[in-house]
Amino acid sequence: MKKLVEGFVQQLRHAIEIGESASVTFSGPKYKNVVIAGMGSSGIGGSIIKSYVADKLSVPLLLSNGYNIPAFIGPSTLFIASSFSGNTEETISAVREAMEAEASVCFVTSGGELLRIAQENSMPHIVIPDDSGQPRASLGYSLVQQLYLLYYAELLDDTFKVELAQSINLLEEQIGSIKVQASALASTFRGKLPVLYASDLFEPVAVRLQHQLNENAKQLAHVNVFPEMNHNEIMGWQYPEKLFEQLVVLYIRTSYDHQRVKLRMDLSKAIFERKEQSVMEIEAVGATFMEQVLYLVHLFDWVSVYLAELNKVDPETIDNINYLKGELSKV
Incomplete structure (x- = not known):
């Protein structure tokens, strides 16, 4: 996994090459x-x-993270299905519903059932490498290709290309x-429960860190965002008192x-400090949103592999996920 994290910059370069050479056309309505x-x-x-295009797209962009799709989806919807393997059962289910709703469906995948569906139905798709197996x-790859699909659908201008190039330079520096x-x-996270707080705009970055700590370091983490947590979770900083000894708070x-x-x-720092909880802070580096996101993603990916070493676990194994998939396949 460490080699894969080391190759992130090269992956971004390769992803841009794939996006630039993709033969993708959209013939649907606006x-x-x-x-x-x-x-x-x-x-x-x-x-x-979704966070990146919030101030760029003139139409709403929503996420579908499950088996079913919202009722509004129809012929005027651009439906992007992203699955590394192409065999994610929830995404396959959602794609079939989107096709029934006559949405304009396109794909980012390395193969599997989704690639078969795309090719069989002559639907727009971009194939990504499956070399990592992870x-x-x-x-x-998946992030960049989704941006290119929005670009080819004439929903996003080409500014992202410049920002990606700038991000690569930043990461190298x-x-x-x-x-x-x-x-x-x-080192700080070892043996603790990381509590990760960010602004709502950067929630995906905090969630990405949570995912990486879960899968690579085999360690739990908790995520919430400002300002929402000030309306509920902030009141939870009272009990159980023994738990606070096991927490470490990170501000992004x-x-x-x-x-x-x-x-x-x-202001919330004072509340945490009453529980003798110091707050660590990480400041994103970069002049653009894209630069700051990719900087934090790369930083946090490194955190997860270093923590895996400290926890003496193999960051590539996902036994619990494989067990669940195996059991689900029997039903």
């Missing part, structure tokens, strides 16, 4: 909405894109600092945080 379907590591790219190690910070965070700060969110984060 789209009134976009839905991205995907689960787990194949779905987190859609969550990041969906969570292919975020660069910052890799030394990234590894130092990641190692320190991993960015230049895109709303001024009131920054104030809320500052």
Whole structure:
């Protein structure tokens, strides 16, 4: 897994090459909405894109993370299905419903049933490499190809291409600092329950870290966002008192945080400190949203592999997930 994390920058470069050379055309009507379907590591790219395009798309973009799709989906919907293996049962189910609703369905996958459906029905699709064998190690591929699908559908302009190139340069410049910070965070997280707080715009990044800690380091983590947590979770910082000894709080700060969110984060610190809880902070680096997201993703991926080493676990094994898939296949 460490080699796969090390190859993230090269993956982004390769993903851009794939996107640029993709032969994808859309012949449907002008789209009134976009839905991205995907689960787990194949779905987190859609969550990041939803935040990225919030101020760019003139139509709403929603996520579909399950077997069924919303009732509004129809002929004016661009439906993007993302699955590394192409065999994710929830995404396959959602695709079939989207096809029945006559949505314009397109795909990002390395193969499997979804690629068969795409080819059999002459639907737009971009094939990504399956070399890693790990969906969570292919975020660069799935994220970039979803951006290209939006671009080819004439919903997104080409600004993202410049921002991706800038992000690659940033990661190359910052890799030394990234590894130092990641190692320190991993040491702090060891034997603790990380409580990860970010602004709502950067929730996908916090969730990505949670996923990586779960799968790579085999360790639980908790995520919530400002300002929402100030309306509920903040009251939970009273009991059970013994739990607070096992927590470590991480703030994910960015230049895109709303001024009131920054104030809320500052004020909430006092509440955590009453439980003798210090707050660690990570500040995103980069001039654009894309740069800051990819910087944090890469940093947190390193945290997860370093923590896996400290926990003495194999970051590539996913025994519990494989067990569930095996049992589900019997029914």
